[in-house]
Amino acid sequence: MNQPPHAALKETPLTALHKKLGAKMVPFAGYEMPLQYSGIIAEHLHARSGAVLFDVSHMGQAILRGPDAAAALNELVVGDLVKLPVGKVRYTLLTNDRGGIIDDLMVVNGGYYLVIVVNAARKEMDFAHIYARIRDRCQLEIWEDRALLALQGPAAAKVLSRLAPPSKHMMFMSMENLKLGDIKCGVTRSGYTGEDGFEITVPHEDATRLAELLLAEDEVKPAGLGARDTLRLEAGLCLYGNDIDEETTPVEAGLSWTISPSRKEQGGFPGDEIILRQLLEGPGRKRVGIRFEGKAVPRSGAEIETMEGAPIGLITSGSYGPSVGSPIAMAYLASDHASAGTLVRATLRGKPVPGEVVKLPFVPHRYAS
Amino acid sequence: MAKVSFTREHEWIKVDGGEGVIGITNYAQEQLGDIVFVDLPAVGQQVKQGEEAAVVESVKAASELYAPASGEVVAVNEALVDDPARVNEDAMNRGWFFKISLSDPNELSALLDEAAYKEYVESLG
Numbered sequence: 001m002n003q004p005p006h007a008a009l010k011e012t013p014l015t016a017l018h019k020k021l022g023a024k025m026v027p028f029a030g031y032e033m034p035l036q037y038s039g040i041i042a043e044h045l046h047a048r049s050g051a052v053l054f055d056v057s058h059m060g061q062a063i064l065r066g067p068d069a070a071a072a073l074n075e076l077v078v079g080d081l082v083k084l085p086v087g088k089v090r091y092t093l094l095t096n097d098r099g100g101i102i103d104d105l106m107v108v109n110g111g112y113y114l115v116i117v118v119n120a121a122r123k124e125m126d127f128a129h130i131y132a133r134i135r136d137r138c139q140l141e142i143w144e145d146r147a148l149l150a151l152q153g154p155a156a157a158k159v160l161s162r163l164a165p166p167s168k169h170m171m172f173m174s175m176e177n178l179k180l181g182d183i184k185c186g187v188t189r190s191g192y193t194g195e196d197g198f199e200i201t202v203p204h205e206d207a208t209r210l211a212e213l214l215l216a217e218d219e220v221k222p223a224g225l226g227a228r229d230t231l232r233l234e235a236g237l238c239l240y241g242n243d244i245d246e247e248t249t250p251v252e253a254g255l256s257w258t259i260s261p262s263r264k265e266q267g268g269f270p271g272d273e274i275i276l277r278q279l280l281e282g283p284g285r286k287r288v289g290i291r292f293e294g295k296a297v298p299r300s301g302a303e304i305e306t307m308e309g310a311p312i313g314l315i316t317s318g319s320y321g322p323s324v325g326s327p328i329a330m331a332y333l334a335s336d337h338a339s340a341g342t343l344v345r346a347t348l349r350g351k352p353v354p355g356e357v358v359k360l361p362f363v364p365h366r367y368a369s
Numbered sequence: 370m371a372k373v374s375f376t377r378e379h380e381w382i383k384v385d386g387g388e389g390v391i392g393i394t395n396y397a398q399e400q401l402g403d404i405v406f407v408d409l410p411a412v413g414q415q416v417k418q419g420e421e422a423a424v425v426e427s428v429k430a431a432s433e434l435y436a437p438a439s440g441e442v443v444a445v446n447e448a449l450v451d452d453p454a455r456v457n458e459d460a461m462n463r464g465w466f467f468k469i470s471l472s473d474p475n476e477l478s479a480l481l482d483e484a485a486y487k488e489y490v491e492s493l494g
Contacts (some may be wrong), residue, residue, distance in 0.1 A: 024402075040428045041403040171407075226402065226429060295406035295453065297426050320405040320428050327405075349408065349424060 012057035013147045013207040021222055026115075027063055029120035031058040033225055040226035044322040047193055047231055048363070051153035051225035054212050060123025061146050064130075073107070073114065073219035078250055078269050080260035084109045089173040089188045092258055093250055094126060095116060099271030099278070100246035102129060103252065104238060106199075108175045108188060115175075115201075117148070117278035119240045136180050136281070147207035147251030152197035152231070155219040157368065160187075160198055163213065167198070172367045183210050194230065194235025194365045233328060234321045236289060242300055243287060243316045243330050252279040252332065254287045254360070285313060286338040289362055290346075292327040292355035305329050305345055307354070312337040315346065328337040333357065373461075374437065374477055375486035379420065381461065382437040384477060386476045389438055391449065392465040396490050401427040404453045409445040409467055416442060418476050423466050425456065439461060440469035 009032040025033035029101050046052055064073060070081045079092035094102040097120045103122040103273045108115040147269050161168035164178040170189045183206045191197035214220050238244045243252050247317050267276055299318040305311050318329035342357040371385040379397035408424040416422040416436035421462040423434040445467040449455055456464035
């Protein structure tokens with residue numbers, strides 16, 4: 001999260017509201033963003049028991065238009081977007097020619113267009129990559145003027161159905177255009193916390209009004225990037241730049257499930273030979289979850305060893321898990337040491353911290369069925 | 370009566386007789402956020418003014434506590450091991466870290482008094 005202190009930071013349409021609500025603001029991906037309001041742990045626990053509202057307007061949103069858009073974008077990702085039904089959302093990966101991950105993204109089939117939502121820190125690179133590869137087959141229209149809000153938690157559906165009754169029939173990973181109050185929004189039932197919830201795209205000029213409308217509901221509290229990070233870590237979800245990057249493949253990252261069956265057979269995406277060979281032979285290293293004993297928190301970059309002291313990998317995300325109640329991490333470990341139940345250790349300030357490889361997610365997903 | 374002094378690194382020391390109780394300031398706990406782990410020195414350990422004597426971990430990051438004065442550790446706040454959130458709740462009292470017997474009380478003259486520390490924190494914005 002470190003940025004040069006004097007870099008000019010961009011704001012989202014909700015920056016003034018965050019400050020009014022007493023948020024502690026920090027630089028993130030070139031934006032001034034709320035880290036926390038009441039406290040990371042309280043916000044985290046509220047997302048698991050009630051509902052929280054995140055501003056994720058720093059993320060990149062764009063539209064791809066043209067009859068050939070899905071087929072064109074398909075050549076850049078591991079999922080099958082041609083088969084994505086209208087009104088459905090797909091989580092997929094842009095890959096490079098070495099099989100590494102350029103970014104993870106959401107793609108929505110809006111009927112006459114695709115909406116794509118990419119990571120804030122990657123958006124310029126992603127859009128340049130997409131434009132360079134497929135500009136003669138579809139039109140890329142970057143949405144500079146739309147905010148993105150995420151309403152997450154077990155109470156999210158109840159809250160949203162009060163404002164927009166049709167939302168209660170939405171399935172997980174589906175999209176509807178809905179009016180919340182009198183505000184026209186694009187709503188997907190999706191999120192980054194492991195909980196049920198919605199992500200809502202709205203024009204800049206309506207963003208504050210929408211946020212205030214949602215925050216006025218009893219169950220809803222604002223949450224910042226701190227809780228967003230602990231929630232997604234407990235849910236076993238990757239953070240681009242930490243857990244996945246251009247040097248990690250979908251197979252190593254445990255994201256083989258995003259490779260559609262047709263693509264597993266036929267390939268047709270960048271790095272397909274490398275990725276399909278890894279699928280067949282197994283990767284040399286794997287992303288795993290580790291739960292540590294005690295309270296000291298091994299963090300990103302810390303080395304993981306066997307109990308005998310042989311190095312077997314590195315932590316890519318590490319934090320205290322507020323719902324788990326202990327320090328947790330995601331790490332890449334040599335595949336022969338990556339099965340659940342393997343005892344491992346990190347070293348922190350000269351002291352060993354024992355842990356155990358566990359199945360991800362740390363906290364079971366509770367998506368709408 | 371105990372006199373409280375402060376460092377620019379946001380530690381405090383309450384000195385009474387030849388002993389000083391040490392902790393982090395309210396400003397420090399606010400900046401750190403939810404504290405989840407405190408690594409305390411051992412009783413009998415020598416600490417040196419300005420050098421790392423304890424570690425405090427919040428959800429987001431680990432930070433060092435630098436000893437405001439030199440001396441031997443004579444007691445540690447064991448309650449923080451199970452309940453590190455005490456530092457958030459009451460940084461200046463129940464959230465104390467450890468106690469030393471001062472080896473050089475003259476070192477205290479390098480520290481800030483309460484008014485000077487308050488002014489310093491305000492200057493940080």
